[in-house]
Amino acid sequence: MHDIRLIRDNPEGFDAALARRGAAAQSANILALDEKRRAVSTQAQELLSRRNDASKAIGAAMGAGDKDKAEALKAEVARIKTDLPALEEQERALTAEQNDLLASLPNLPADDVPEGADEADNVEVSRWGTPREFSFTPQEHADLGPALGMDFETGAAISGARFTFLRGQMARLQRAIAQFMLDRQTGERGYTECAPPLLVKDEAMFGTGQLPKFAEDLFRTTDDRWLIPTAEVSLTNAVREQIIEDLSAPLRMTALTPCFRSEAGAAGKDTRGYIRQHQFDKVELVCVCRPDDWQAEHDHMVRSAELVLEALDLPYRKMLLCTGDMGFGAKKTFDLEVWLPGQSAYREISSISWCGDFQARRMNARYRPAGEKKPAFVHTLNGSGLAVGRTLVAVLENYQQEDGSVVVPDALRPWMGGIDRLVPAT
Incomplete structure (x- = not known):
């Protein structure tokens, strides 16, 4: 949500920032609604004040x-009581219309975010690690995985496309990674573990920006709750409608949860394999x-995600997303892309975003600055630390052997119960 005062103070700057995100100018529409709403509000306040004054004057007139x-004043009070509800309803309707318009607009990009239309315009910031050289042609995980317990057919038979059934050593490896x-x-890294709800109300989805714009990408239950697309929703909303008295130390939260996405906006992308699923696990980071x-x-937060990849010795690159590729609620985003030798390409495994006060305004999440009486909106950040399924894919492809087995990275072996290699079924 945007601060209406900033739009009043600098409408041209607001429109210019929207234009960088490929959105049409909106300040004129917003300010026209704002002016109309404020005029109605002023009229309602004046009527209310006059009603109060007239009510007091009735007693004085009767006493004199x-x-x-006194009768004339009573008639005036009666007229005001008739007119006032209509004005108050008009003000509510205009406020809702203005808020709906503000809520439909994406966050404004930070000044140092590069301008661009899509992922082709993202800027590489750095690389870590050297892709392995194989003495054989490395396979993609979708070809390598089935013999190791990655069962696409059973998942599809049970639930449809983009669901996978993991068995035995493969299921153990995914749990170890998580x-x-x-x-x-x-x-x-200082994050507090949380176990948040997986089902949330409309208000929670609105607070982090999934609603109303992205409803088609979500799963909704018959009792009007939503399955979370990421634990960002539950974790960030933990401070909704609150005033945090002491925020001298940032609140860092993490959770391992299933995530659910209909992927309606990604038709035809990564339909093969385990990269883009309707249900997947993720370790989410929120601040x-x-x-x-x-x-x-x-x-x-970026470094917290990077250290996981480095501990697993998975080569990656860090990308600064351009204005056209950032998420709806982000002001600035870095993506980490892991090297997948089977695809001979870097693929996203973590996205880490600063949202400014955009989500906080939608949630009414505030804190009390030291020495000040008036609360201010907090800033929120979120990122993956990491997507578990995609990390599983990266381990399979980077640690595969010519015989179809996969060596378990040293960092994961304490959680593998003595298994140091995934071996194909015979």
Whole structure:
């Protein structure tokens, strides 16, 4: 959600920032609604004030024996009581219309975000690691995985396309990856482990920006709840409608949860394999902080994701997303892309975003700055630390052997119960 005061103060700047995201100018529409709403609000307040004054004057007129004046005042109060509800309803309708328009607009990009239309215009910031050289042609995970327990056919038979059934050593490896990530983020990076709800209300989805724009990408239950597309929704909404009295230390939260996405907006993309599923696990990172702390927290969150990849010795590159490729609620986003030798390409495995106060305004999440009485909106950040399924894919492809087996990375072996290699079924 956008601050109407900033739009009033600098409508041209607001429209210019929207234009960088490929959105049409909206300040004129917003300010026209705002002016109309404020005029109606002023009229309603004046009527209310006059009603109160007239009500008080009735008693004075009666006390002075001026019956005619008292009756005239009573008639005026009655007229105001008739007119006021209509004005109040008009104000509510205009406020809702203005808020709906503001809620439909994406966050404004930070000044240093490169302008661009899509992922082709993203900027590579750095690389880590050297892709392995194989003495054989490496396979993609979709070809390598079935013999190791990645059962696409059974998943599809049970639930349809983009569901997978993991068996035995493959299921154990996915659990090891998830536990390894969660333990790293809590034990070494300062995040508090949470176990949040997987079903949320409309207000929670609205708060983080999934609603109303992305309803078709979500799964909804028959009792009007939503399955979370990411734990970002539950974790970030943990501070909704609150005033945090002490935010001197950022609130860092993490959770390992299933995530559910209909992928309606990704038709035809990654239909083969385990990369884009309707149900997947992810270790999510969320931070709630003061406005002055966002940069340090963004750096910390990016590094928290990078360290997982480095511990697993998975080559990756860091990308600064352009204005046309960022998520709806983001002001600035870094993607980490892991090397997949089977595809001979880098693929996204983590997206880490600073949202400014965009989500906080939608949630009414505030804090009390030191020494000040008036609360201010918090800043929120979120990212993957990491997507578990995609990390599983990366391990399979990077650690595959010519005989079809997969060596378990050293960092994961404490969680593998003595299994150091995934071996094809005979």
